Amino acid sequence: MTENNSGNPEKGICSSCGLCSIHEWPMRESIQSCVFKNGWLGKREKKLFGRERKPDNPEEMRFGITLERFTAQLRDPLPDAQWSGIITTIARKAFESGLVEGVVTLHRSEENHFFSLPVLAMTTEEINASRGNKPVLSPVLRSLQTAVRKNLKKVLVIGAACHIHTLRDFRERFSYLQNMEIYTIGIPCVDNVQRNRFNWILERMSKSPGTACHLEFMQDFRIHIRHTNGTIEKVPFFSLPEELSNPDIFPEACMGCFDYLNSLSDITVGYLAAKLLPDQNRQWVMVRTENGQKLLDLVNDELERFPEEGKWECRKFVLQNTDRIIASMKEEKAPYSPDRKIPLWFGHVLSWMLSRSGPKGIGFAHYSVDFHFIRHYYYVKYRFPEQLTVLVPRHVRSILQEYGLPL
Numbered sequence: 001m002t003e004n005n006s007g008n009p010e011k012g013i014c015s016s017c018g019l020c021s022i023h024e025w026p027m028r029e030s031i032q033s034c035v036f037k038n039g040w041l042g043k044r045e046k047k048l049f050g051r052e053r054k055p056d057n058p059e060e061m062r063f064g065i066t067l068e069r070f071t072a073q074l075r076d077p078l079p080d081a082q083w084s085g086i087i088t089t090i091a092r093k094a095f096e097s098g099l100v101e102g103v104v105t106l107h108r109s110e111e112n113h114f115f116s117l118p119v120l121a122m123t124t125e126e127i128n129a130s131r132g133n134k135p136v137l138s139p140v141l142r143s144l145q146t147a148v149r150k151n152l153k154k155v156l157v158i159g160a161a162c163h164i165h166t167l168r169d170f171r172e173r174f175s176y177l178q179n180m181e182i183y184t185i186g187i188p189c190v191d192n193v194q195r196n197r198f199n200w201i202l203e204r205m206s207k208s209p210g211t212a213c214h215l216e217f218m219q220d221f222r223i224h225i226r227h228t229n230g231t232i233e234k235v236p237f238f239s240l241p242e243e244l245s246n247p248d249i250f251p252e253a254c255m256g257c258f259d260y261l262n263s264l265s266d267i268t269v270g271y272l273a274a275k276l277l278p279d280q281n282r283q284w285v286m287v288r289t290e291n292g293q294k295l296l297d298l299v300n301d302e303l304e305r306f307p308e309e310g311k312w313e314c315r316k317f318v319l320q321n322t323d324r325i326i327a328s329m330k331e332e333k334a335p336y337s338p339d340r341k342i343p344l345w346f347g348h349v350l351s352w353m354l355s356r357s358g359p360k361g362i363g364f365a366h367y368s369v370d371f372h373f374i375r376h377y378y379y380v381k382y383r384f385p386e387q388l389t390v391l392v393p394r395h396v397r398s399i400l401q402e403y404g405l406p407l
Helices: 027-032 043-049 058-063 086-096 124-128 140-149 161-173 195-205 290-297 315-328 344-357 362-383 385-391 394-402
Strands: 068-074 102-108 116-121 154-159 181-186 212-217 222-227 232-236 267-270 283-287 303-306
Touching: 027 161, 043 161, 058 362, 058 394, 068 086, 086 102, 086 124, 086 154, 086 181, 086 267, 086 290, 102 124, 102 140, 116 124, 116 140, 140 154, 140 161, 154 161, 161 181, 181 290, 195 212, 232 344, 267 290, 283 290, 315 362, 362 385, 362 394
Parallel strands: 102 154, 154 181, 181 267
Antiparallel strands: 068 283, 068 303, 102 116, 212 222, 222 232, 267 283
């Protein structure tokens, strides 16, 4: 974001993180900490860990600096959670143990099941009500205003990478939150949508958008849409209407993101490298800091843990798609058709084949991170070339060079 002479913000690339809407300090100070002004990782990563990620470590180049990585699920899953409920359970335990006094998180809006409402959760019930993802841009940090007004000293923030980056920069740069001890849980995040486009997109994905209550792009190359009656609708990536491949349906902020795995959080909990099994809901846990270890310790005894699995190599699989990815980032592409290029039945065949022959586990995470790095690099290069040197971390360019792609 930039600020004009009247003091009102003019939106450039903006993820609506919520910090600018807080009235306890000048808006211009929030703007100075915007990740789209300062760029991803780099100096901020070095300040947190004492170093940047090692260029000779291919896993660290993709997944960030960690103390420990593994997959897991709760032995006693939390009902109605997106997965088994690890994030919500950590938050609840952090609050009940007194480690924190409140949790900056999201509830669901009454307007739409998938829309978010920023809250400062200060009871077990309020924390449990935060479970499940809300795949739209969300002003999570807005609830820090309530925490400041209540004079809380210990807070847990659950957010996407843009939230965590901006928060860490702001807390270091300005004095307003420096007396507040802040723990962070990072959610891997890259493909949120604008609220005004969400229903349009869901209607083109699902046969019954009105009963959808969870959705996720999964490791079997299908979108899993859970409905209120418990059924799961599976839609192959390949059979989505062509118009859903238009990069313009995603916010510029998401297409300009270069920290899919939330590398500045204390602990990241997602699913990419977890094994996909029909009767389990395994998640991928990345402990990054000592505070992340404290958060993990709260639930360690309740976790069923598994090592990472899968073969690392996915180069050929990535290269099969790079020409198409790069071309689709150019604005001059012809209009996108509302029709499916591949019928559903054949899309299921392709998904079945790729889920067996394609990358799995750690290899699927490798593929997914590289795919998004490539997609976003060329999106910024073609749409916001003046931002390329600001936004793109050094390791992203190194990864593109591994594939022999032009910078």
